[in-house]
Amino acid sequence: MLLGDVRRAVRRYRMLDPGDLVVVAVSGGSDSVALLYALRILGREQGLKLHAAHLNHGIRGQEADADEALVRDLAERAGVHLSVERLEGESLLRGAGLEARARRARYEFLHRVATRLGAGKIATGHTRDDQAETVLLRLLRGSGSRGLAGILPLRSDGVVRPLIFASREKVLAFLQTAGLAFREDRTNADLRFLRNRVRHEVLPLLRAIAPRVDERLARLADALRADAGFLDAETDRVLGERGGWQRRVRGEGRELLMDRAFLRMLPEALRRRTILRVLAEMGAPSDRAAAAVAAIEEHLAGDFRDGVRPGGIDLRGGGRIAWESSGLRAGSSRIEVSPFDLPLLLPGETRIPDGSALCLEIVAGSSDAVVFGPKRRNLCTAVFDADAIRGPLRVRSWRAGDRFRPRGFGHRRKVQDLLTEGRIPREVRNGVPLVVMEDEILWVAGIRESEVGAPTQGTARLLILRHVGAESSGTMDDECP
Template sequence: MKVEPMALGRNTAPHPVFRQVVAAVRQKKLLRPDDRVLVAVSGGPDSVCLVLVLHELRQRGVLPGLDLHIAHVNYSLRGEESEKDEAYVRDLGNTLSLPAHVERVHLVPRSGQALQSQARDARYAFFTRVRREHGLTAVATGHTADDQAETILMWLLRGSGTSGLAGIPAQRGDGVIRPLLGVTREQVLDYLASRGVAYRTDASNAARVYRRNRIRHEIVPLLRTFNPRIVQGLARAAEILAADAALLDDLERERWKAVVKDVASGRVVLQGERLAQEPLGLQRRLIRRALSVVHGSAVGLTFRHVSDVLARVVGARHGAKLDLPGGIVVERDGALTTVGRSGVGGRASAGANWATGVSLSVPGAVRLGEEGPRLLALEGGEPVKGRADGRSVLVVDADRLGGPLTVRNWRPGDWFCPSGMKGHRKKLQDFFVDQKIPRTRRAEVPLAVAPAGIVWVVGYRGDERFLAGQATTRVVTLKLEKED
């Protein structure tokens, strides 16, 4: 499928989609002149529309100097059709005189993780790597108002709160932007038709076996019988809720400082009386935050878990205790509520053995053993060009960490995305085998861990997701320092 150069001429009048994207870029400050943007292009209508509109922004002088690159991932899941998708994207890049970066990824089904989730992890790891290696400032994806509406309905069916119902953000902290988020799929198709541009079609998008596809093909058409502009209505609701969620996030951070007594050694100590004085909505948020800090992320934490903590521990008498999945233990000790892990003493000091989990402040340091080296966390540092070896120094993007750092040893089920492996997940146990680390010494290997995941297998390899790049604005340098 060829893209004809004449179909992309600059003599055509601006399309409503073009004007809408211009307004979004200016209002939300998504892009500036001379920005260098990696555009994710699958070959489907949304992503093709995105790269053409951004190209048109440069042609018409709205964003002079805008430097565009194309990125495409071929998973080879649809045989010849996947090859045609790749060929189309390469041809599109040639037509627009844009560099195209293509990655081939072989996905292996894993227990507990859907293939679509694996594909997403690999895709964004590839985008991060290309962006860092070429000094690009942002990654643009083709999410539309229809994607937003479907996402909100998915979260609504799960009983989500404001954070989920806020939907897809137009701009993320890691540089991902969605310029088409206010544009409907119908408008996208009209834009492409007006330019005479063909696109690729993925037949799997029509398969009703996926929940999102069922929402797209069954629920949304039904809702249109009640409101023909349901997509725009849901997108507007998401924008309203996103602003409300941001306000609540700010309030949560402020009250966290007042309610938390201590965060150290893989535990969080809350002042129960102060917590009980907060409005119920903030109580839930603060408990969820405490659980996330100890658990490492919010994955697997439910509304029921939070409600049980409030009812059976915070609102109970002295000595109340609750065991939660993932080895989390919540206990009431007088006026204090402690969230920790089973086997870790609630009153352990910050100088406890790092194997049980020790807080690593920024700036700060942790001693790895009585006579071992120190692990330093320093503010600032120059982003690493190319690949970091991850043995003695690792430079990471502070905004990707998701919260405070801790140092601990490995636990069953631990995984990370080793740098140099194109974003693929690897179980830590398998990594130890590859590195020929004896079973008896594996518990001695320290891990620098953030709420978003394992950042560094200290002395061996960093995680691809957290490495600093040219677009990084806040840097943390992790460094092993040996005593002379």
């Protein structure tokens, strides 16, 4: 039964704790409707508090409006409060990558709702079928073990997938038994999208050969996720400290030098992970990482008794990995970030040089849940008392001598010390955004907020800041959506 699968997933991955406030993503499709009502039942058993959230992308016209109407009706029948937001669909339709932009918009919306409410968890309706599709898609794209680990049942930013053990067949049976209506998105049948071709063409063929293929692909993802976790921990150990290239891998301004003998000594799996970490640190494009690792492996397998022949590989964006007698030298134009100082738009979005953005908004209402709720945000979000913030705000890079009063410390700290403790590489520290009010630092993004402007139980309006889409600053790790 579906409820048994949900209870098993929640228990195995420790997704939810009694009393949790959970934002439930409800699109109106079968999976999300089943998720809402399954969690409603589980909530009575475990004392969960639910809040539904629906994003109308504005892409499908009347169909999208009908989805929204159904979700409103379902939430009311379930006795669950609902947040709805509507987008102007034209903004998502511009250019390629519609699916990725729509997905990003959904998660940004869900995190905004969670931040406003002080919810520690966001539940989405990904099923075992979705997991099987994802593993196959990533296999087709040549992903490594991390990619083949598939959809994470529990993410570090609080996103959970309680239906991850449930098949779509069980979802439909649950809805039929409960007499629950749902909507079908006609774009799910559009075979121009690769995922739909895997869903409607590839998986049915595989099920005809191996009826339990979905279950086996899910088990594969679980096993590879465990392996990836172990290898990541071993890579951290090899590098000494994540982001701080000590002894064997050391930063030299805009370059990184890797010791050839040391790399050759490592087991292949650990060596590949170490190289990938270095490539990521220097800002190498992810779609070139596999080719770069293969080229480096081929180089390391060579015979160096007669010396090292000059050579190397070029990476898109101006990066290069060169073979030298002392080792492998990796250089990238993206490592060193120039200082910046920009006015912040309030409300609105301000782009900074590394391509990420600071998003600011003011929301009305009591701050009790946001400030004092469990795990009310991730490190990419900061919350202040809007009425305590005076004058224009700016975003700038770190400067020597910067100090501020981190929330919870009770005294002033050097920003440089916090960046060191946060394992931010020296080469990219200029890319870490600091939000300032005159000479007072309010937030070191991804690290700490200031005591200045901290919300209290009497706060009437909240200023919410989010650091979105950073790829090279080093501040946004797995903590960010």
